[in-house]
Amino acid sequence: xxxxxxxxxxxxxxxxxxxxxxxxxxxxxxxxxxxxxxxxxxxxxxxxxxxxxxxxxxxxxxxxxxxxxxxxxxxxxxxxxxxxxxxxxxxxxxxxxxxxxxxxxxxxxxxxxxxxxxxxxxxxxxxxxxxxxxxxxxxxxxxxxxxxxxxxxxxxxxxxxxxxxxxxxxxxxxxxxxxxxxxxxxxxxxxxxxxxxxxxxxxxxxxxxxxxxxxxxxxxxxxxxxxxxxxxxxxxxxxxxxxxxxxxxxxxxxx
Amino acid sequence: xxxxxxxxxxxxxxxxxxxxxxxxxxxxxxxxxxxxxxxxxxxxxxxxxxxxxxxxxxxxxxxxxxxxxxxxxxxxxxxxxxxxxxxxxxxxxxxxxxxxxxxxxxxxxxxxxxxxxxxxxxxxxxxxxxxxxxxxxxxxxxxxxxxxxxxxxxxxxxxxxxxxxxxxxxxxxxxxxxxxxxxxxxxxxxxxxxxxxxxxxxxxxxxxxxxxxxxxxxxxxxxxxxxxxxxxxxxxxxxxxxxxxxxxxxx
Numbered sequence: 001x002x003x004x005x006x007x008x009x010x011x012x013x014x015x016x017x018x019x020x021x022x023x024x025x026x027x028x029x030x031x032x033x034x035x036x037x038x039x040x041x042x043x044x045x046x047x048x049x050x051x052x053x054x055x056x057x058x059x060x061x062x063x064x065x066x067x068x069x070x071x072x073x074x075x076x077x078x079x080x081x082x083x084x085x086x087x088x089x090x091x092x093x094x095x096x097x098x099x100x101x102x103x104x105x106x107x108x109x110x111x112x113x114x115x116x117x118x119x120x121x122x123x124x125x126x127x128x129x130x131x132x133x134x135x136x137x138x139x140x141x142x143x144x145x146x147x148x149x150x151x152x153x154x155x156x157x158x159x160x161x162x163x164x165x166x167x168x169x170x171x172x173x174x175x176x177x178x179x180x181x182x183x184x185x186x187x188x189x190x191x192x193x194x195x196x197x198x199x200x201x202x203x204x205x206x207x208x209x210x211x212x213x214x215x216x217x218x219x220x221x222x223x224x225x226x227x228x229x230x231x232x233x234x235x236x237x238x239x240x241x242x243x244x245x246x247x248x249x250x251x252x253x254x255x
Numbered sequence: 256x257x258x259x260x261x262x263x264x265x266x267x268x269x270x271x272x273x274x275x276x277x278x279x280x281x282x283x284x285x286x287x288x289x290x291x292x293x294x295x296x297x298x299x300x301x302x303x304x305x306x307x308x309x310x311x312x313x314x315x316x317x318x319x320x321x322x323x324x325x326x327x328x329x330x331x332x333x334x335x336x337x338x339x340x341x342x343x344x345x346x347x348x349x350x351x352x353x354x355x356x357x358x359x360x361x362x363x364x365x366x367x368x369x370x371x372x373x374x375x376x377x378x379x380x381x382x383x384x385x386x387x388x389x390x391x392x393x394x395x396x397x398x399x400x401x402x403x404x405x406x407x408x409x410x411x412x413x414x415x416x417x418x419x420x421x422x423x424x425x426x427x428x429x430x431x432x433x434x435x436x437x438x439x440x441x442x443x444x445x446x447x448x449x450x451x452x453x454x455x456x457x458x459x460x461x462x463x464x465x466x467x468x469x470x471x472x473x474x475x476x477x478x479x480x481x482x483x484x485x486x487x488x489x490x491x492x493x494x495x496x497x498x499x500x501x502x503x504x505x506x
Contacts (some may be wrong), residue, residue: 006382007380007382008378008393009377010376010377010383014374014383015374016375016376018366018370018374021365021366022363022365022366022368025365025366025406042467088361090361091378092338093333094336094338094354095336095337095338095354095361095378095379096337096338096352096354097378101394134392165285167283229446249340252333252339253273253339253340
Protein backbone atom coordinates (compact mmCIF):
# COMPACT_ATOMS: atom_id res chain seq x y z
CA UNK A 1 0.00 0.00 0.00
CA UNK A 2 1.44 3.33 -1.05
CA UNK A 3 -1.07 5.36 0.93
CA UNK A 4 -0.37 3.31 4.05
CA UNK A 5 2.70 5.21 5.22
CA UNK A 6 1.17 8.55 4.52
CA UNK A 7 -1.87 7.62 6.54
CA UNK A 8 0.28 6.35 9.40
CA UNK A 9 2.26 9.58 9.45
CA UNK A 10 -0.96 11.60 9.53
CA UNK A 11 -2.21 9.44 12.38
CA UNK A 12 0.93 9.96 14.45
CA UNK A 13 0.65 13.71 13.93
CA UNK A 14 -3.04 13.60 14.89
CA UNK A 15 -2.37 11.49 18.00
CA UNK A 16 0.44 13.81 19.15
CA UNK A 17 -1.83 16.79 18.52
CA UNK A 18 -4.49 15.12 20.63
CA UNK A 19 -2.04 14.63 23.51
CA UNK A 20 -1.16 18.31 23.45
CA UNK A 21 -4.76 19.47 23.30
CA UNK A 22 -5.89 17.11 26.04
CA UNK A 23 -3.02 18.10 28.30
CA UNK A 24 -3.48 21.83 28.04
CA UNK A 25 -7.18 22.20 27.30
CA UNK A 26 -8.33 23.19 30.76
CA UNK A 27 -5.24 25.01 32.02
CA UNK A 28 -5.00 28.80 31.95
CA UNK A 29 -1.44 29.01 30.66
CA UNK A 30 -1.97 26.20 28.17
CA UNK A 31 0.98 25.22 26.05
CA UNK A 32 3.23 27.74 27.89
CA UNK A 33 3.60 25.02 30.50
CA UNK A 34 5.74 23.10 28.03
CA UNK A 35 8.24 25.95 28.39
CA UNK A 36 7.66 26.69 32.06
CA UNK A 37 8.12 23.11 33.23
CA UNK A 38 11.75 22.74 32.18
CA UNK A 39 12.57 26.29 33.34
CA UNK A 40 11.10 25.66 36.79
CA UNK A 41 12.83 22.32 37.07
CA UNK A 42 16.18 23.90 36.23
CA UNK A 43 15.61 26.70 38.75
CA UNK A 44 14.70 24.27 41.51
CA UNK A 45 17.84 22.22 40.95
CA UNK A 46 19.99 25.31 40.67
CA UNK A 47 18.60 26.61 43.95
CA UNK A 48 19.26 23.28 45.61
CA UNK A 49 22.68 22.53 44.27
CA UNK A 50 24.43 25.84 43.99
CA UNK A 51 23.94 27.54 47.35
CA UNK A 52 23.04 24.51 49.49
CA UNK A 53 25.28 21.74 48.30
CA UNK A 54 28.15 23.81 46.83
CA UNK A 55 28.81 21.57 43.86
CA UNK A 56 32.21 22.74 42.56
CA UNK A 57 31.34 23.27 38.91
CA UNK A 58 31.75 26.51 37.03
CA UNK A 59 28.85 27.68 35.02
CA UNK A 60 26.43 25.40 36.80
CA UNK A 61 23.15 26.70 35.30
CA UNK A 62 24.29 26.01 31.77
CA UNK A 63 25.75 22.71 32.95
CA UNK A 64 22.38 21.67 34.41
CA UNK A 65 20.31 22.82 31.47
CA UNK A 66 22.40 20.97 28.92
CA UNK A 67 22.15 17.69 30.82
CA UNK A 68 18.75 17.86 32.47
CA UNK A 69 16.64 18.56 29.43
CA UNK A 70 17.78 15.43 27.56
CA UNK A 71 17.37 13.48 30.79
CA UNK A 72 13.81 14.74 31.23
CA UNK A 73 12.97 13.72 27.68
CA UNK A 74 14.24 10.23 28.42
CA UNK A 75 12.57 10.01 31.84
CA UNK A 76 9.19 11.30 30.63
CA UNK A 77 9.16 8.84 27.75
CA UNK A 78 10.14 5.87 29.88
CA UNK A 79 7.81 6.62 32.79
CA UNK A 80 4.78 7.06 30.54
CA UNK A 81 5.59 4.08 28.31
CA UNK A 82 4.05 1.31 30.48
CA UNK A 83 0.71 3.15 30.39
CA UNK A 84 0.56 3.60 26.63
CA UNK A 85 -1.55 0.55 25.85
CA UNK A 86 -3.36 0.46 29.18
CA UNK A 87 -4.43 4.05 28.69
CA UNK A 88 -5.69 3.36 25.17
CA UNK A 89 -7.32 0.01 25.91
CA UNK A 90 -10.51 0.76 23.97
CA UNK A 91 -8.56 1.66 20.84
CA UNK A 92 -6.52 -1.53 21.03
CA UNK A 93 -9.50 -3.76 21.78
CA UNK A 94 -11.89 -2.18 19.33
CA UNK A 95 -9.98 -0.98 16.28
CA UNK A 96 -7.35 -2.36 13.96
CA UNK A 97 -5.23 0.78 14.44
CA UNK A 98 -1.62 -0.36 13.91
CA UNK A 99 -0.51 -0.87 17.51
CA UNK A 100 2.98 0.44 16.92
CA UNK A 101 1.58 3.92 16.30
CA UNK A 102 0.62 4.42 19.94
CA UNK A 103 4.13 4.11 21.46
CA UNK A 104 5.47 5.99 18.44
CA UNK A 105 3.04 8.85 19.07
CA UNK A 106 3.92 8.90 22.77
CA UNK A 107 7.65 9.03 22.00
CA UNK A 108 7.11 11.77 19.42
CA UNK A 109 5.06 13.73 21.91
CA UNK A 110 7.96 13.76 24.37
CA UNK A 111 10.39 14.58 21.57
CA UNK A 112 8.32 17.68 20.74
CA UNK A 113 8.43 18.72 24.39
CA UNK A 114 12.20 18.34 24.35
CA UNK A 115 12.50 20.52 21.27
CA UNK A 116 10.40 23.16 23.05
CA UNK A 117 12.75 22.84 26.03
CA UNK A 118 15.70 23.43 23.70
CA UNK A 119 14.08 26.73 22.77
CA UNK A 120 14.48 27.66 26.44
CA UNK A 121 17.94 26.20 26.75
CA UNK A 122 19.56 27.92 23.80
CA UNK A 123 18.75 31.53 24.86
CA UNK A 124 19.83 30.61 28.38
CA UNK A 125 23.15 29.34 27.00
CA UNK A 126 23.60 32.54 25.02
CA UNK A 127 22.96 34.57 28.17
CA UNK A 128 25.64 32.64 30.04
CA UNK A 129 28.19 33.39 27.34
CA UNK A 130 28.05 30.28 25.16
CA UNK A 131 27.91 30.56 21.41
CA UNK A 132 26.26 28.22 18.93
CA UNK A 133 28.94 26.20 17.14
CA UNK A 134 28.82 25.03 13.51
CA UNK A 135 29.02 21.43 14.75
CA UNK A 136 25.46 21.86 16.11
CA UNK A 137 24.16 21.47 12.56
CA UNK A 138 25.43 17.89 12.54
CA UNK A 139 25.35 17.21 16.26
CA UNK A 140 21.76 18.16 17.10
CA UNK A 141 20.07 15.93 14.50
CA UNK A 142 22.44 13.04 15.23
CA UNK A 143 21.82 13.19 18.99
CA UNK A 144 18.07 13.67 18.47
CA UNK A 145 18.08 10.58 16.26
CA UNK A 146 20.14 8.46 18.66
CA UNK A 147 18.18 9.39 21.76
CA UNK A 148 14.93 9.12 19.80
CA UNK A 149 15.87 5.53 18.91
CA UNK A 150 16.71 4.72 22.54
CA UNK A 151 13.39 6.21 23.69
CA UNK A 152 11.33 4.46 21.01
CA UNK A 153 12.99 1.11 21.69
CA UNK A 154 12.31 1.32 25.42
CA UNK A 155 8.78 2.65 24.89
CA UNK A 156 7.93 -0.29 22.60
CA UNK A 157 9.35 -2.76 25.10
CA UNK A 158 7.67 -1.30 28.17
CA UNK A 159 4.31 -0.57 26.56
CA UNK A 160 3.90 -4.12 25.26
CA UNK A 161 5.44 -5.97 28.21
CA UNK A 162 3.38 -4.10 30.79
CA UNK A 163 0.19 -5.52 29.27
CA UNK A 164 1.24 -9.05 30.21
CA UNK A 165 3.26 -8.14 33.30
CA UNK A 166 1.62 -5.25 35.11
CA UNK A 167 4.30 -4.98 37.80
CA UNK A 168 6.57 -3.46 35.23
CA UNK A 169 4.95 -0.09 35.72
CA UNK A 170 6.18 0.09 39.31
CA UNK A 171 9.53 -1.48 38.56
CA UNK A 172 10.07 1.12 35.84
CA UNK A 173 9.73 3.97 38.34
CA UNK A 174 12.24 2.38 40.70
CA UNK A 175 14.76 1.72 37.94
CA UNK A 176 14.27 5.20 36.56
CA UNK A 177 15.21 6.70 39.92
CA UNK A 178 18.30 4.52 40.02
CA UNK A 179 19.17 5.43 36.44
CA UNK A 180 18.94 9.12 37.29
CA UNK A 181 21.79 8.80 39.74
CA UNK A 182 23.71 6.66 37.26
CA UNK A 183 23.52 9.49 34.75
CA UNK A 184 25.95 12.40 34.90
CA UNK A 185 23.34 15.17 34.90
CA UNK A 186 24.05 16.76 38.26
CA UNK A 187 27.73 15.83 38.23
CA UNK A 188 30.42 15.61 35.61
CA UNK A 189 31.13 12.18 34.12
CA UNK A 190 34.77 12.40 35.35
CA UNK A 191 33.47 11.88 38.88
CA UNK A 192 32.26 8.33 38.15
CA UNK A 193 34.73 5.89 39.79
CA UNK A 194 36.67 3.74 37.30
CA UNK A 195 35.43 0.54 38.91
CA UNK A 196 31.78 1.48 38.36
CA UNK A 197 32.10 2.61 34.76
CA UNK A 198 31.36 -0.76 33.10
CA UNK A 199 28.12 -0.91 35.10
CA UNK A 200 27.18 2.68 34.31
CA UNK A 201 27.92 2.07 30.64
CA UNK A 202 24.82 -0.14 30.44
CA UNK A 203 22.74 3.00 30.92
CA UNK A 204 22.19 4.69 27.53
CA UNK A 205 21.91 8.11 29.17
CA UNK A 206 25.38 7.68 30.69
CA UNK A 207 26.66 8.15 27.14
CA UNK A 208 24.03 10.54 25.81
CA UNK A 209 23.94 13.20 28.53
CA UNK A 210 27.69 14.04 28.32
CA UNK A 211 27.35 14.06 24.53
CA UNK A 212 24.58 16.66 24.73
CA UNK A 213 26.53 18.71 27.25
CA UNK A 214 29.79 18.76 25.31
CA UNK A 215 27.89 19.67 22.18
CA UNK A 216 25.88 22.48 23.76
CA UNK A 217 28.58 23.97 25.98
CA UNK A 218 31.83 23.29 24.14
CA UNK A 219 30.69 22.71 20.58
CA UNK A 220 32.40 19.33 20.67
CA UNK A 221 31.20 15.93 19.46
CA UNK A 222 33.11 12.99 20.95
CA UNK A 223 33.32 10.24 18.32
CA UNK A 224 33.96 7.37 20.75
CA UNK A 225 31.00 8.33 22.94
CA UNK A 226 28.92 8.72 19.81
CA UNK A 227 29.80 5.16 18.85
CA UNK A 228 28.80 3.82 22.26
CA UNK A 229 25.52 5.75 22.14
CA UNK A 230 24.84 4.33 18.69
CA UNK A 231 25.33 0.80 20.04
CA UNK A 232 22.85 1.55 22.85
CA UNK A 233 20.37 2.98 20.37
CA UNK A 234 20.62 -0.04 18.09
CA UNK A 235 20.28 -2.42 21.05
CA UNK A 236 17.24 -0.62 22.49
CA UNK A 237 15.52 -0.43 19.13
CA UNK A 238 16.17 -4.10 18.36
CA UNK A 239 14.87 -5.14 21.76
CA UNK A 240 11.79 -2.96 21.33
CA UNK A 241 10.95 -4.27 17.87
CA UNK A 242 11.46 -7.91 18.90
CA UNK A 243 9.43 -7.69 22.11
CA UNK A 244 6.70 -5.68 20.44
CA UNK A 245 6.43 -8.00 17.47
CA UNK A 246 6.17 -11.00 19.76
CA UNK A 247 3.41 -9.53 21.94
CA UNK A 248 1.54 -7.44 19.38
CA UNK A 249 -1.08 -10.07 18.52
CA UNK A 250 -1.89 -10.69 22.17
CA UNK A 251 -2.40 -7.07 23.22
CA UNK A 252 -6.17 -7.03 22.67
CA UNK A 253 -6.59 -10.15 24.81
CA UNK A 254 -4.37 -8.90 27.58
CA UNK A 255 -6.19 -5.64 28.13
CA UNK B 256 -24.29 -17.68 -2.42
CA UNK B 257 -21.88 -15.00 -3.56
CA UNK B 258 -19.14 -15.92 -5.96
CA UNK B 259 -15.79 -16.46 -4.36
CA UNK B 260 -14.24 -13.39 -5.96
CA UNK B 261 -16.85 -11.22 -4.28
CA UNK B 262 -16.33 -12.60 -0.83
CA UNK B 263 -15.61 -9.81 1.61
CA UNK B 264 -15.30 -11.98 4.72
CA UNK B 265 -14.11 -15.56 4.79
CA UNK B 266 -13.76 -17.71 7.88
CA UNK B 267 -12.09 -21.05 7.14
CA UNK B 268 -12.05 -23.54 9.98
CA UNK B 269 -11.56 -20.79 12.51
CA UNK B 270 -11.05 -21.64 16.15
CA UNK B 271 -10.16 -19.25 18.91
CA UNK B 272 -9.18 -20.29 22.38
CA UNK B 273 -8.24 -18.08 25.29
CA UNK B 274 -5.73 -19.01 27.94
CA UNK B 275 -7.33 -18.84 31.35
CA UNK B 276 -5.01 -16.90 33.64
CA UNK B 277 -6.78 -16.77 36.88
CA UNK B 278 -5.65 -13.55 38.51
CA UNK B 279 -2.91 -11.68 36.61
CA UNK B 280 0.54 -13.08 37.34
CA UNK B 281 2.66 -10.59 39.20
CA UNK B 282 6.37 -10.15 38.77
CA UNK B 283 7.05 -11.37 42.28
CA UNK B 284 5.14 -14.57 41.71
CA UNK B 285 6.79 -15.07 38.33
CA UNK B 286 10.30 -14.64 39.69
CA UNK B 287 9.80 -16.65 42.86
CA UNK B 288 8.19 -19.56 41.08
CA UNK B 289 9.92 -19.30 37.73
CA UNK B 290 10.28 -23.04 36.99
CA UNK B 291 6.69 -23.89 37.88
CA UNK B 292 5.37 -20.80 36.10
CA UNK B 293 7.15 -21.83 32.93
CA UNK B 294 5.93 -25.38 33.27
CA UNK B 295 2.35 -24.29 33.83
CA UNK B 296 2.50 -21.83 30.95
CA UNK B 297 2.61 -24.79 28.59
CA UNK B 298 -0.31 -26.56 30.16
CA UNK B 299 -2.58 -23.72 31.24
CA UNK B 300 -6.29 -24.47 30.85
CA UNK B 301 -7.86 -22.86 27.80
CA UNK B 302 -11.37 -21.85 26.92
CA UNK B 303 -12.53 -22.60 23.39
CA UNK B 304 -14.61 -19.56 22.40
CA UNK B 305 -15.01 -20.50 18.73
CA UNK B 306 -14.69 -24.00 17.34
CA UNK B 307 -14.23 -24.67 13.62
CA UNK B 308 -16.24 -21.79 12.16
CA UNK B 309 -16.74 -21.70 8.38
CA UNK B 310 -18.66 -19.07 6.48
CA UNK B 311 -18.37 -16.54 3.65
CA UNK B 312 -20.03 -13.16 3.37
CA UNK B 313 -20.42 -11.57 -0.05
CA UNK B 314 -20.24 -7.92 -1.06
CA UNK B 315 -23.33 -5.94 -0.13
CA UNK B 316 -24.75 -8.73 1.99
CA UNK B 317 -26.19 -8.16 5.42
CA UNK B 318 -25.05 -11.01 7.60
CA UNK B 319 -26.38 -11.53 11.11
CA UNK B 320 -24.74 -13.44 13.92
CA UNK B 321 -27.16 -14.53 16.59
CA UNK B 322 -26.55 -16.25 19.89
CA UNK B 323 -26.91 -15.93 23.63
CA UNK B 324 -24.28 -14.29 25.81
CA UNK B 325 -21.05 -16.25 25.82
CA UNK B 326 -21.73 -18.01 22.53
CA UNK B 327 -18.69 -16.43 20.86
CA UNK B 328 -20.33 -13.52 19.01
CA UNK B 329 -17.92 -10.86 20.19
CA UNK B 330 -14.91 -13.08 19.54
CA UNK B 331 -16.16 -13.60 15.99
CA UNK B 332 -16.50 -9.86 15.56
CA UNK B 333 -13.07 -9.23 17.06
CA UNK B 334 -11.56 -11.67 14.56
CA UNK B 335 -13.33 -9.98 11.64
CA UNK B 336 -12.11 -6.59 12.89
CA UNK B 337 -8.52 -7.82 12.91
CA UNK B 338 -8.25 -7.14 16.64
CA UNK B 339 -7.92 -10.80 17.57
CA UNK B 340 -6.01 -13.52 15.75
CA UNK B 341 -7.41 -17.00 15.27
CA UNK B 342 -5.79 -19.87 17.16
CA UNK B 343 -6.47 -22.13 14.17
CA UNK B 344 -7.82 -21.54 10.68
CA UNK B 345 -7.86 -18.45 8.50
CA UNK B 346 -9.77 -15.19 8.60
CA UNK B 347 -9.70 -13.22 5.36
CA UNK B 348 -11.27 -9.77 5.15
CA UNK B 349 -11.01 -7.79 1.92
CA UNK B 350 -11.14 -4.01 1.95
CA UNK B 351 -11.54 -1.49 4.72
CA UNK B 352 -13.21 -2.61 7.90
CA UNK B 353 -14.98 -0.24 10.19
CA UNK B 354 -15.75 -1.65 13.60
CA UNK B 355 -18.74 -0.27 15.41
CA UNK B 356 -18.18 -2.53 18.36
CA UNK B 357 -18.67 0.06 20.99
CA UNK B 358 -19.84 3.51 20.07
CA UNK B 359 -17.21 6.11 20.50
CA UNK B 360 -14.30 3.76 21.11
CA UNK B 361 -11.32 6.04 21.51
CA UNK B 362 -13.30 9.21 22.10
CA UNK B 363 -11.64 11.56 24.55
CA UNK B 364 -13.83 13.46 26.98
CA UNK B 365 -11.80 16.67 26.88
CA UNK B 366 -11.92 16.98 23.10
CA UNK B 367 -14.89 18.42 21.26
CA UNK B 368 -17.22 16.36 19.12
CA UNK B 369 -15.58 17.80 16.03
CA UNK B 370 -12.04 16.96 17.19
CA UNK B 371 -13.09 13.46 18.22
CA UNK B 372 -14.91 12.87 14.94
CA UNK B 373 -11.82 13.90 12.98
CA UNK B 374 -9.44 11.73 15.01
CA UNK B 375 -11.83 8.77 15.09
CA UNK B 376 -12.40 8.99 11.35
CA UNK B 377 -8.65 8.85 10.82
CA UNK B 378 -8.24 5.94 13.23
CA UNK B 379 -10.96 4.12 11.30
CA UNK B 380 -8.92 4.48 8.12
CA UNK B 381 -9.72 7.83 6.51
CA UNK B 382 -6.98 10.21 5.46
CA UNK B 383 -7.01 13.59 7.17
CA UNK B 384 -8.47 15.23 4.10
CA UNK B 385 -11.23 12.61 3.72
CA UNK B 386 -12.07 12.89 7.42
CA UNK B 387 -12.30 16.69 7.21
CA UNK B 388 -14.58 16.40 4.20
CA UNK B 389 -16.92 14.09 6.13
CA UNK B 390 -17.30 16.39 9.15
CA UNK B 391 -20.36 18.31 7.87
CA UNK B 392 -22.12 15.05 7.04
CA UNK B 393 -21.27 13.59 10.45
CA UNK B 394 -22.49 16.73 12.16
CA UNK B 395 -25.80 16.65 10.28
CA UNK B 396 -26.24 12.94 10.95
CA UNK B 397 -25.52 13.12 14.69
CA UNK B 398 -27.85 16.11 14.93
CA UNK B 399 -26.52 17.37 18.23
CA UNK B 400 -26.54 21.05 17.26
CA UNK B 401 -23.95 23.31 18.83
CA UNK B 402 -22.80 20.48 21.10
CA UNK B 403 -20.68 19.39 18.15
CA UNK B 404 -18.12 21.95 19.32
CA UNK B 405 -18.40 21.17 23.03
CA UNK B 406 -16.22 18.63 24.90
CA UNK B 407 -17.60 15.09 24.77
CA UNK B 408 -17.68 14.86 28.56
CA UNK B 409 -20.69 17.22 28.50
CA UNK B 410 -22.62 14.80 26.26
CA UNK B 411 -25.37 12.43 27.30
CA UNK B 412 -24.79 8.75 26.55
CA UNK B 413 -27.22 8.98 23.65
CA UNK B 414 -25.40 11.93 22.12
CA UNK B 415 -22.03 10.15 22.32
CA UNK B 416 -23.53 7.10 20.67
CA UNK B 417 -25.05 9.21 17.89
CA UNK B 418 -21.72 10.85 17.17
CA UNK B 419 -19.92 7.50 17.23
CA UNK B 420 -22.46 5.98 14.88
CA UNK B 421 -22.27 9.06 12.68
CA UNK B 422 -18.49 8.75 12.30
CA UNK B 423 -18.66 5.02 11.57
CA UNK B 424 -21.28 5.25 8.84
CA UNK B 425 -19.40 8.09 7.18
CA UNK B 426 -16.12 6.23 6.74
CA UNK B 427 -17.44 4.43 3.63
CA UNK B 428 -16.08 1.04 4.74
CA UNK B 429 -16.25 -2.13 2.67
CA UNK B 430 -17.30 -3.97 5.80
CA UNK B 431 -19.18 -2.45 8.70
CA UNK B 432 -19.18 -4.43 11.93
CA UNK B 433 -22.08 -3.72 14.23
CA UNK B 434 -22.27 -5.01 17.78
CA UNK B 435 -25.63 -4.62 19.49
CA UNK B 436 -25.51 -0.87 19.09
CA UNK B 437 -28.52 -0.43 16.84
CA UNK B 438 -30.57 0.25 19.92
CA UNK B 439 -29.13 3.72 20.50
CA UNK B 440 -31.01 6.99 20.39
CA UNK B 441 -34.67 7.74 19.99
CA UNK B 442 -36.98 6.40 17.31
CA UNK B 443 -36.27 9.17 14.84
CA UNK B 444 -32.54 8.56 15.14
CA UNK B 445 -32.97 4.81 14.81
CA UNK B 446 -34.97 5.34 11.64
CA UNK B 447 -32.14 7.49 10.29
CA UNK B 448 -29.61 4.78 11.19
CA UNK B 449 -31.61 2.18 9.29
CA UNK B 450 -31.91 4.50 6.33
CA UNK B 451 -28.20 5.14 6.32
CA UNK B 452 -27.39 1.43 6.61
CA UNK B 453 -29.67 0.76 3.64
CA UNK B 454 -27.86 3.46 1.68
CA UNK B 455 -24.49 1.93 2.53
CA UNK B 456 -25.68 -1.47 1.47
CA UNK B 457 -26.86 -0.22 -1.87
CA UNK B 458 -23.44 1.36 -2.28
CA UNK B 459 -21.88 -2.08 -1.76
CA UNK B 460 -20.98 -2.02 1.94
CA UNK B 461 -21.19 -5.40 3.62
CA UNK B 462 -22.79 -5.44 7.04
CA UNK B 463 -21.96 -7.90 9.78
CA UNK B 464 -24.37 -7.49 12.66
CA UNK B 465 -24.06 -9.28 15.96
CA UNK B 466 -27.03 -9.35 18.27
CA UNK B 467 -29.12 -11.38 20.64
CA UNK B 468 -32.25 -9.60 19.44
CA UNK B 469 -33.79 -11.89 16.88
CA UNK B 470 -36.42 -9.40 15.72
CA UNK B 471 -33.89 -6.87 14.56
CA UNK B 472 -31.80 -9.47 12.78
CA UNK B 473 -34.87 -11.02 11.16
CA UNK B 474 -35.96 -7.67 9.80
CA UNK B 475 -32.59 -6.66 8.44
CA UNK B 476 -30.41 -9.59 7.49
CA UNK B 477 -30.13 -11.70 4.34
CA UNK B 478 -28.65 -14.60 6.27
CA UNK B 479 -28.22 -15.40 9.92
CA UNK B 480 -25.57 -17.53 11.55
CA UNK B 481 -26.77 -19.00 14.80
CA UNK B 482 -23.97 -19.61 17.29
CA UNK B 483 -24.18 -21.88 20.28
CA UNK B 484 -21.19 -22.47 22.55
CA UNK B 485 -18.73 -21.50 19.84
CA UNK B 486 -20.14 -23.67 17.06
CA UNK B 487 -22.29 -22.95 14.05
CA UNK B 488 -25.73 -24.27 14.89
CA UNK B 489 -27.43 -23.02 11.75
CA UNK B 490 -26.65 -20.79 8.77
CA UNK B 491 -29.73 -19.79 6.79
CA UNK B 492 -32.03 -16.91 5.83
CA UNK B 493 -33.85 -15.54 8.90
CA UNK B 494 -37.16 -16.97 7.74
CA UNK B 495 -35.68 -20.45 8.07
CA UNK B 496 -33.84 -19.77 11.31
CA UNK B 497 -36.96 -18.51 12.98
CA UNK B 498 -40.20 -19.99 11.74
CA UNK B 499 -42.71 -17.11 12.00
CA UNK B 500 -44.73 -18.63 14.84
CA UNK B 501 -41.65 -19.04 17.03
CA UNK B 502 -40.33 -15.60 16.22
CA UNK B 503 -43.55 -14.02 17.49
CA UNK B 504 -43.47 -16.07 20.62
CA UNK B 505 -39.86 -15.18 21.28
CA UNK B 506 -40.09 -11.41 20.55
